[in-house]
């Protein structure tokens with residue numbers, strides 16, 4: 655586990671920039687999807703949200719993004735004391751698009767960051783801006799590739815570059831490792847580690863890949879409608895709650 659750049663959490667997390675979710679509840683169609691969800695996310699941290707299918711992980715992300723009505727509170731405290739809303743970068747779960755589409759990474763990116771129409775030639779200045787964004791994820795060589803020809807890992811890198819423009823305070827990734835092979839997984843996680851340090855941002859991601867938690871994450875939240883366990887990867891993976899939810903034992907002593 656790596657050190658946080660700002661001070662550790664104390665009461666009120668003084669001095670640290672931090673996302674504070676308190677007693678969050680979400681209802682949909684008359685049913686409770688989330689209840690009593692509370693946790694802190696600190697600047698420079700990578701936090702993994704784990705839970706079985708239907709646990710409410712994507713719903714929690716959408717709520718933090720301001721897309722779902724909720725009870726409880728979601729507050730952001732900036733290290734500089736500013737009361738401005740944080741910028742949140744978001745990589746959604748398996749975005750769908752036509753694999754046969756001739757749109758290149760450059761076209762896709764240019765349309766997203768500047769609303770430049772894909773049927774017009776892209777000006778040099780805009781190409782240079784897209785190349786700069788792709789550099790952040792070591793993806794410069796992907797600029798002329800067709801979106802449909804990208805591997806799972808390459809697609810995640812392009813979507814990550816998009817979520818980093820403009821640079822956010824918090825980066826949320828919904829199952830970034832699904833559809834990515836083992837080498838691609840490691841590359842992506844190494845890159846997230848590099849990005850959080852270089853840009854001093856917090857990362858909240860959901861995953862079903864428990865084997866990478868200890869190496870790459872500072873904190874794990876086990877969610878099943880509410881927070882069942884929170885702590886270091888080791889603490890959560892060896893918790894009774896984890897064993898009972900997943901009928902597994904991958905904590906200390908199981909390796």
Ligand SMILES: Nc1ncnc2c1ncn2[C@@H]1O[C@H](COP(=O)(O)OP(=O)(O)OP(=O)(O)O)[C@@H](O)[C@H]1O
Pocket residue numbers: 682683687705706707708709710711712713714
């Ligand atoms: N639009 C909706 N209307 C009604 N119920 C919904 C809606 N979207 C999600 N739900 C329900 O909310 C619960 C949480 O779903 P959510 O997609 O947040 O879970 P998840 O943990 O992200 O699952 P997965 O790991 O399968 O992606 C599920 O029971 C789901 O059926």
